[in-house]
Amino acid sequence: MIKIGRVIVSLEMREVYLENRLLQVGSRAFDILELLIRAAGKTVTKDEILRHVWPDSVVEENNIHVQLSSLRKIFGADSQVIRTISGRGYRLTIPAEPSGPADLHGAVAARQAEAARWSSLPVCHTPLIGRDAAIVDIARALKGTPIVTLLGSGGIGKTQLGIAVAKSIADISDMDVCFITLASVQNAQAAINTVADALGVVRADADLPLQSLVAAIRGRKLLVLLDNCEHVIESAATICELLVQASADLRILATSREPLRTRDEKFYWVAPLDTPEAGASSQAILCCASVRMFLTQMNALNAAVDSDRSSLEMVATICRRLDGVPLALELAAARAAVFGIRKLVAELDDRFQSLTGGRRTAPPRQQTLEAALDWSYQLLSTTERLVLHRLGVFPARFSLEAACAVAACARLPCNEVTEAIVGLASKCFLMTTFDSKTKEYFLLETTREYALRKLHESDEADAVLSRRAAYLAPAYEQPYGRVFGAAALGGKLAMEAVASR
Structure with a gap:
């Protein structure tokens, strides 16, 4: 830290403080200030400034005057600290001295205050529908454990739910809240730096x-909302475990598509919004959270839906076939607002081509339905991807035995299929159900459509369909014998697969 009159400058962080207030200084202006400081009171010529600040450009001398004017405004009453030496250049008239501990403490405090301001919770203008019980459950879980991870597939609404939980806690407690997104982070060190910046750590x-x-x-009572951990999961886990071990007053609410797997972590599976059953009454349809969200989105786009029975049934079909996933419903509403719900229902068989109208300001992975799945798919291992493709041939629930019978082959033994299924379930690609004596698995319809597309892009679709037909053949055996049953079933499954493309 360097002190010039009332101004403190950090050359390492490229930051300028005035009376402990962090100022916004352009990069060109800071380059000139740095050059003047390093000159230690000697005159810096205009040519030196041009070479240092605009090394690869030819610019007019007026550019220097513009940047110097902005610097002199920062110094205010001490504007003559930068003196013009006629015909030669510029120099500092007040010596640049190392700042003392008190100055450093004030600058650090200012940086932390600034960081708190920028890392506060984002404002969500879209109402959160169908998550009231979840907010209560998650807030209660954070009272008893330092880390809670919200788990769910892409577009399920983890971030918005996390923001709602953090706000509910901040409203009734004296905890500070720090929102940190890791979405654009690519490696471990970048994750550390991003967290440090949000917490107000001065980086030398x-x-x-x-x-x-x-x-x-x-010494801080702090709730950290750490968003989008899945692509840097190991780094996120390491950071979270270190922080909660260092402070008993810290709570971390993370969002991810798979668990952090840290000590003292609790998981909360963010489920899709409930959807109407086929044949549900009009009142039951309107009570479903997915329907209420879809209609809210339509109203926001000034495209109200008729309340007649036929229209409500079409809305119910849309919500059911899109699995109650909020992002899919948002994209669907944008499509229906232009073309109507009848056309939208007809397009659901080709949803990846039609559901592409996401907000321009949204991250790329949230602008289309396919992009949301691509983001998660890229995080899968080669074996997990292969097994996912093959499991796409199951239109409903299936057992582990059935999965192994269809996905395993000479090059992929059952034990590797089992491990891949564990991975797919932990990364929220594969859903599980516990309402029977034997655990069963299933894919959401959109995930299944995605898996089938990948399967048919490969050269093994026929082989996988044949293995499924052979496994299911005994249940379809006719008096004429097993071979006939398997052949007939194989033809049926082949037609089904073609229809799903």
């Missing part, structure tokens, strides 16, 4: 040691 170097995060949370 580009890369910060992990242990440096501890000092930033000690």
Whole structure:
């Protein structure tokens, strides 16, 4: 830290403070200020400034005057600290001195205050529908454990739910809330730096040691909402475990498509919104959270839906076939607002081509239905991808035995299929049900459509369908013998697969 009159400058962080207030300084202006500081009171020529600040560009001298004007405004009454030496250049008239501990403390406090301002919770203008019980359950879980991870497939609404939970806690407690998104982070060090910036840690170097995060949370009652952990899951887990071990007053609410697998972590599976059953009454349809969300989205787009029985049944079909996934419903409403719900129902068999009208300001993975699945798919191992493709041939629930019979082959033994199923379930691609004596699995319809597309892009669709036909053949045996039953079933499954493409 360097002190020039009332101004404190951090060359390492490229930051300027005035009376402990962090100022916004353009990169060109800071480059000139840095050059003047390093000159230690000597005159810096205009040519030196042009070479340093615009090394690869030819610019007019007026550009220097513009940047110097902005710097002099920062110094205010001390504007003559930058003196013009006629015909030669510029120099600092007040010596640049190392700042003392009190100055450093004030600058750090200012940085932490600024970080708190920028890392506060995002404002959600879209109402959160059907999650009231979830908010209560998650807030209760955070009272008893330091880390709660919201798990769910892409577009299920984990981030918005996490924000609602954090806001509910902040409203009734004295905890500070810090929102940190890891969506654009690509590696472990970037994750550490992103968390450090949000917590207000002053970084002397580009890369910060992990242990440096501890000092930033000690003595603070803090709830950290750590969003989008799945693509840097190991780094996120390491950071979370370090922080909660360092402070008993810290709580972390993470969102991810798979568990962090840290000590003292609780999971909360974010389920799809409930959908109407086939043949449900009009009142039952309107009571479903997925229907209420779809209609809310339509109203926001000034495209109200008629309340007659036929229209409500079409809305129920849309919600049911899109599995009650909020992102899919949002994309569907945008489509229906333009073309109507009748056309939307007809397009659901080709949903990846039609559901593409996401918000322009949304992350790319949330702008189309296919992109949301692509984001998760890229995080799967090669074996998990292969097994997912093959499981797409099951239109309903299936057992582990059935999965192995269809997905296993000479090059992929059953034990590897079983491990892949565990991975797919933990990463929210594969759903599980516990309402029978034997655990069963199933794919949401959109996930199944995605898996079948991938299967048919490969050269093994016929082989997988044949294995499924052979496994199910005994249940369809006719008096004429098993061979006839298997052949007939094989033809039926082949037609079904073609229809699903």
